[in-house]
Amino acid sequence: MLELIFTALLVASFVTLFVKNGRVAAVISLIASLLPVAAIIDWGNEFGLKIFSFGLEKSMDFSIAGITMHFSVTALAWFFGVMIFFLIPPIMLFSYSFFEKNRGFFPFMLFLITAVFGILLASDFLTLFFFWELMAASSFILVYMGRDRKAIISYLSFSVLSAVLILTGIALIYSQNGTLLFSNVAFSADEVTVSAIILMIAGFAVKSALMPLHAWAPFVYSKADEPFVAFLSGGLSKMGYYGMFLMLFALPGAKILQQYFDSTVATYILALIGAISAFIGTLLAFMEDDLRKLLAYSSIAQLGYIAVGFGIGSSLAITGALFQAFNHAFFKSVLFLAAGAVAYRTGKWKISELGGVAYKMPFTFMAALFSIFALAAIPITSGFAAKWLLYEAAVSNKYIFITPIMLIASVGAFLYSFRILYGVFLGENRHDDIKEAPLPMVAGMFLLVMPLIIFLIFPGYMLDMMHSALVNAGIGTVSHTNYVISTGMASYNTIAVVVGMMIAMIPAFLIYVLRKHRNIDFKDNFLAGEPYEIYGHISMHAANNFYKPIEDVLMPYLRKGATSFYMALYNAMGRVSKTVRRIYTGLSQDYAIYVAVFLLIIMGWLIW
């Protein structure tokens, strides 16, 4: 049965490889991408989402001669599966109108899905790594289609770095335990295991764009195809955190680290890194003018919170982290898709060149607005509950450095949220000739917005979904009903918020209804008495260098970033390589001398 899903996905990817028409390919891959969803729904009966069951088995051993791959679905994998595979059909729906021609997006996307499915089902390290590399390879090919030098180089080099780090970690673990099965691996607090855990977490952190290893993200996110980037930021970045969760809690790496350093310093450093990447990512985000780069930095920031949760490690924190991961998967995909829809109509990426799109594309704007509420953790969507849990956890553990950084980072989120809203959607109406995005795009975006609303009102369902994963990992769960989460420090009642909001809306609504108003064109503006037409040739759109004042203050501190560090490293390597190439003088007599010298040296080394 599982083999069937794998083979179906692979077959679909091979079929779409030869379908030139994008629509057909989209339909095929949409159907194919529903298979994992069906599997997830089916497994849900065990893990907390009871809809229906057709009895899909939960584990399989696939033995391809000489090497056995063990697959089995755990509660954790199921939760991440819910997070990731429910993203894909809407994205495919979006791509239906995004790609007229099949330029190779669909086959490799399906290949990617297969790889992700494999990673989630893997129950030994070989399988995990094999599918991890498949994921890296196929996503690299998708990046490669973006045709951007920096993106290609940075993505490939960082993927290889992460792969080799993970592989070394696996090898160390294997040399310690002599087994690759998760179930048989038993960690002990020795330096080999600890270094293995740290290496693997570093490797996974690359994929989830954690701060020192994030340098690839802005280039890749800003150049690849939108639907893929939506999945890259929404889905693939979570795979890194899946791996981290696996290392830290499922195979209890956190405990090992704690024993080894006999303090929580290691996990505290992880949390601190997460908080710092949330902070710096936010600062970089609202100074960015390229919409996709802005969203890339915002992804770095939002993903940082998850690392904070894992670093803190209490049940509250991990619940919050998983919740945040779920939210981020959805709202960030919507934002990237909305950016794609806007570009699909206007063909522009620079925020300072866009403007007034909302009047022509109201539904795209609505979707983007809701996901921005979720991004800024405003309690109109489920975005708030996650961050709230994280703050509660941080405060209750008395983390006096991390909590303010997290809070101020999320305040900074308002800044770039407004920059997106104003610069792209509001302000001067510059695009009179465009119309609303095609129906499939809008439908895809709204499908992705749905969960944000549902889990606003019933965060309890989310906590139920992650319950068994947390219990299996030996982490307690947060006490909650369907709509009240209560921690040691306070409780958060979503119904109170929603109902209170409805009640509080009454006066505003009365004012709005009772006093009639007349709609006028935005051109009828206060421009110190000047009519708009006089300014017709000047931009009335104040989106250029939007945050200049604060940029002037902050830039001196932010200029020496990680990216510049990597560039410096790259240039240094270049210099080294030039010196090394001096060895090859091109003169055969030199080479002959090399041979003689070599002979003498090894002779001497061997004999004496």
Place this chain on the structure above:
Amino acid sequence: MVDFLIKIAVIALYTTIAMLVGILFMGIGRKIVARVHNRVGPPVYQGFIDIAKLLTKKTNISHGWIYDLALLFSLTGIILTILFLPIGGVKLLGTEGDAFLVLYLLAIPALGFALGAGASGNPNAAIGVMRALVMMLSYELPFVITMIALMIYYDTSSIAQIVELQRARWAIMIPPFMLAAAVADMALQGMLMEAPFDIPTAPHEIASGPMAEFGGKHLGSLMLYKAGTIVAYTTLFVDLFLGGGVVMHDGSILSYIVNFAVWFLLILLIFTLSLLINASFPRFRIEQAFKFYWKYEALLAFISLIWVYLMVIS
């Protein structure tokens, strides 16, 4: 059922009173500033008159549905915030949420306001919103640090709880929180957009910034929102540092009245303080304000936080 209805009635009553108090404070504020300027100033009920005039304007113009969101969001958000703040010891919905929730609820009206300003398509409005948001980023840092200090000290994040725990001794009596309160008061100055931090709505530079295009009912609702913010922020401060103005703890009717009166006096005190600063200071440029908050204020706040931390762990 009955007590549920009573609770609803109490909530509605308190919220209405809070909004009225806010509108009254606008008049009082103008009066105070006028007295500082050695003027007579408007009558204290001027706020009511202004809002009445704006709401009864004959023509109201709108720039489209996103522009109307400003009206809806701002008023809704501020009332919702007041619902979650204990007023005079009466925790309306205070037990259903906590300080973080209040912080983020306060962002709803701000964002709605910003949406409307952006939708008005006036460049001045955009610049004003930019300044307001940067100001927000600036003052939030010291303010959240002081708030975290309180949470760590009282080991709860619920404002109602914090108010309860200050029965014996108001937070401001405790040495580190004197420092924290001073910091938070300067943050309050920024929250209320009073000088020296009133650059976001500087009338003569950017034509009163975000509300440059607002008039009629929209401006009226924004003035209601302003009134609400005055009450909300001052109440937040009073709840956090001055025990919510609770002096009598027996559940008698008298205690409610007294507590309410004390609460009123305290927020009036805080508001007057900020107005006096407002009336006697020039304006910071936006980056100066940012530096002020992130260098000195944040440093002081952090000192108090560490102080509290040491007190707690020892």
Place this chain on the structure above:
Amino acid sequence: MRYEEWNKISRIASRKSLWMLHFCTGCGAVELPPVMTSRYDMERFGMGPMATPRQADVLLITGYLTVKTLKRVVNVYEQMQSPKYVISFGSCPINGGMYWDSYNTVKRLDRYLPVDVYVGGCMPRPEGVMNAFLELMKLIDEGKARGWEKYQKYYEQYKRNQKMAFGFERGKNEGD
């Protein structure tokens, strides 16, 4: 809805909080600071300067208008939200004043905008300005300040006059 049928509240309200937009092209601007500041303190009557026409109720034309500035004034006036009032300030908007024979100064403002209250003098003293505002309040209270209605009623005529002044339309323009 006729103006007489407005309820008392709205009249009181709009009377007691007049927000003015002072269009300071001429020399009259120097008379406003004393009006606003502690000597005369217009704020006691709930009046105050406002930044944009959307927020303002009263348009204060301080001093002469050239044809060029008239365009701006008309634009601003039409952006204001009714009920809205115009106070012309100084003798130039009444009859040209010392620019009576200038080729590019607008002589009679009320040909282009409905003026509710005139303040004579060159320059009028702050007492005069205060007096004008009190007059305007009285008129509002009695429901006589109906300039904005007049503007709506005779809109075409006002437009024609304005166009003539701007030179968009040819025709004899009495008084100029």
Place this chain on the structure above:
Amino acid sequence: MVMHPVLMIAIPLLSAFIMPLIKKAHRYFAFSILLLNTALSILLFAKVYNEGALYETIAGFSPPVGIYLAVDNLSALLAFLINIFATINFLTSRQDFRFSMLYLLGVAGATGIVLTGDIFNMFVFFEITAVASYALVASKKDRKATEGAIKYMILGSVGSVFMLVGIAIIYSQLKSLNLYDIAARISSMDPKMMWLSFSFLLTGIGVEAELFPLNGWVPDAYEGAESNISSFLSFGPSKASIYAIARLLIIFSMSRTYELALYLGIVTLLVGELAAFTQKNTKRMLAYSSIGQMGLILIAFSLMDKTSYAIPAAFFIIVSHASAKSALFLLSDKDGFGDMSSKYAGLAGVLSLIGMPPLAGFWGKWYLLMGVADEKIWAVAAIIIFSAVIEAIYFARYLYKNMEGKESSRNSIPAAVMVSISIVMGILPILYNMAGGVLNA
């Protein structure tokens, strides 16, 4: 079954000399010969796999006198690889009958090196391939090619002289040329002499195997030659000689030799990758990168005595390098992946070289790091990580450069077929078990 390994050497060797007689149909004839050879190698492999290692003597003389062939799993596999790649590569040849002749000679020599069990025959086969390769490189008549060929020839002849000296020392000591004899009786040898001979042999073979200080000819020869000839160089002589070095290591199986090989491998790896890092010229870049890969293979072989992962690691790296790098060399006559097959070949080749599944390189990386971790030599692990990242960077640059170019190579189809072999080997790790049978010495 009359299958006799010597046929695989004899048939191409003899048919090479028939070439001048049949000018017309030389290409079809040579191609059929190569096909036949491939078929034979498959049969041989099947035989060896079923019946275990195979020792054949020629002309009835018994060792140590007669020509002696020793075939085990790995050598049979390598013979198969060399032949099949030779067959595919030959499709792209557009030269005249001399080319076919030299090509067959080269293939025969390379196959011989892999199959022989006699050190002097090994020397002879080395000479055959070397001479053929010099001529092949020079066959493109321009300055660069001639220059490369001359450098190759000078160094190669120096190397073969050293090799001969080494063999002479051994023969003078042990009066035997049979590898197994030598391996058995090596301990009875005077250690000074032994080390002397070892170092001479290593130097001699090292020239062909592109080890670090001895590989001065590599960039120039690879750059100068026709693209299909540089491809032949990268799967033929170099792979055969690295295998020869492996056998050498087994014969002189002392911890110091393995240690030396390890250091040599590391240096070669680092120098190759670093030199390739900023190389703009595609063919030179690929040449430096093959130097690095050779170092990687040598590292793998040098762990042979310690961990059982070494040989599969080396084998899979050889497979991935032989297929992918040869394919990339085939593509390198033009800058650009114009058509589908060259895009596929380029991408898959690069992915295989940097070790991504489902390609052979993945298993190479996997087993190599497993072995390193078994031995807990962290320095080596760190160096491998470093070089992998460097490699990724310059291959990414290579891909980008070729994506920009519009026109595509004429050899794209054969290149694609070559890469497919790497994929096949990658998704059938069964070959791990086959190669797993250790070199029996």
